[in-house]
Amino acid sequence: MAAYRPIIPPHVAERIRHLPPDVKRGIREALRAIGLDPGRGEPLKRELRDYMKYRVRRFRIVYRVDRRAKTVAIMAVGHRRSVYEDVAAAVRPRPGA
DSSP: OOOOEEEOOHHHHHHHHTSOHHHHHHHHHHHHHHHHOGGGSEEOOGGGTTOEEEEETTEEEEEEEETTTTEEEEEEEEETTTHHHHHHHHHSOOTTO
16 A cells, blocks of 8 residues: 655644654654554544544644545644644634635
């Protein structure tokens, strides 16, 4: 099975860089696992239904799979308490847009 190419935007890479070393290690391992099998995560619901989540202790990786392009777009990495609201705010249509 061919691997999917991860797309990690600069703001997400910066967030990962500032995590504690043990969490950062877990996130990197998870990103490799997602690249090999994007279906490992769990689908999200409601307004985030096009996205998947992958658990790394109390942190979550939220991503979107493009099977045609064989890419995994990492939308956010963060604590489970706030990561979903952050992603929902980023994908929500802005008034007047």
